[in-house]
Amino acid sequence: xxxIVFPPANSLINKIPQVEYHIHTDYTDGKNSVRDxxxxxxxxxxxxxxxxxxxxxxxxxFDRFKEEVILIRDKLNNxxxxxxxxxxxxxxxxxxxxxAYEEIIQAAEVVMGVVHSxxxxxxxxxxxxxLTPKQAIEIEFTATMALLDNPVVDIxxxxxxxxxxxxxxFPTGLYREIIRKAGQRSIAVEINPRYQLNLKAFLALxxxxxxxxxxxxxxxxxxxxxxxxxxxxxxxxxxx
Ligand SMILES: [Zn+2]
Ligand SMILES: [Zn+2]
Numbered sequence: 001x002x003x004i005v006f007p008p009a010n011s012l013i014n015k016i017p018q019v020e021y022h023i024h025t026d027y028t029d030g031k032n033s034v035r036d037x038x039x040x041x042x043x044x045x046x047x048x049x050x051x052x053x054x055x056x057x058x059x060x061x062f063d064r065f066k067e068e069v070i071l072i073r074d075k076l077n078n079x080x081x082x083x084x085x086x087x088x089x090x091x092x093x094x095x096x097x098x099x100a101y102e103e104i105i106q107a108a109e110v111v112m113g114v115v116h117s118x119x120x121x122x123x124x125x126x127x128x129x130x131l132t133p134k135q136a137i138e139i140e141f142t143a144t145m146a147l148l149d150n151p152v153v154d155i156x157x158x159x160x161x162x163x164x165x166x167x168x169x170f171p172t173g174l175y176r177e178i179i180r181k182a183g184q185r186s187i188a189v190e191i192n193p194r195y196q197l198n199l200k201a202f203l204a205l206x207x208x209x210x211x212x213x214x215x216x217x218x219x220x221x222x223x224x225x226x227x228x229x230x231x232x233x234x235x236x237x238x239x240x
Pocket of ligand 1: 088114116157158
């Protein structure tokens with residue numbers, strides 16, 4: 001299997017690729033199976049899909065999941081559809097470490113690092129209700145920048161999401177610093193319409209910095225598959 005391809009952000013203006021790089025199956029909290037998504041992707045003539053399953057230090061099914069994807073992929077040998085098995089894993093601390101065992105991180109073809117619950121420096125979790133917006137920004141920013149120092153991370157998943165979900169718009173200047181660093185490290189920045197309060201502004205920053213981007217709809221069911229393409233078309237139709 002050749003390496004997964006991430007387009008540069010400014011190429012989206014001319015062409016939005018038919019890829020889906022954020023999929024959860026019934027191995028975790030998604031409704032549909034690996035096979036269901038593959039069938040849908042084949043039906044829709046998609047180029048590439050990547051499963052990004054939630055893993056942590058209790059995950060016991062990863063080998064089964066990996067084998068299932070490989071089996072389906074091998075059977076479709078002559079198909080044009082690229083299929084990858086990856087993981088979505090949260091920052092375990094403020095030092096860029098991921099909350100999963102090394103064995104799984106190494107076995108995954110694609111690693112999406114994310115900030116979900118806010119980690120403390122020692123690897124515990126903050127209670128969001130006890131944080132001021134200023135403290136929350138500081139933690140989200142520090143945890144995200146540290147993830148970008150971890151060489152196993154391929155995709156920075158939904159940056160700013162935890163802050164935007166609980167507090168409001170994440171500061172543009174800090175988004176720019178994050179995106180710029182991702183560009184320097186050749187880590188793809190996720191375009192995930194589910195979590196970006198201002199998708200257009202975020203996309204504009206990605207284009208200005210011309211980083212690699214990963215298109216992901218955060219699918220937990222077949223209905224959500226490809227949502228990112230629709231949202232992007234909408235944003236570009238009112239670009240000027
Ligand atoms: Zn997530
Ligand atoms: Zn996810």
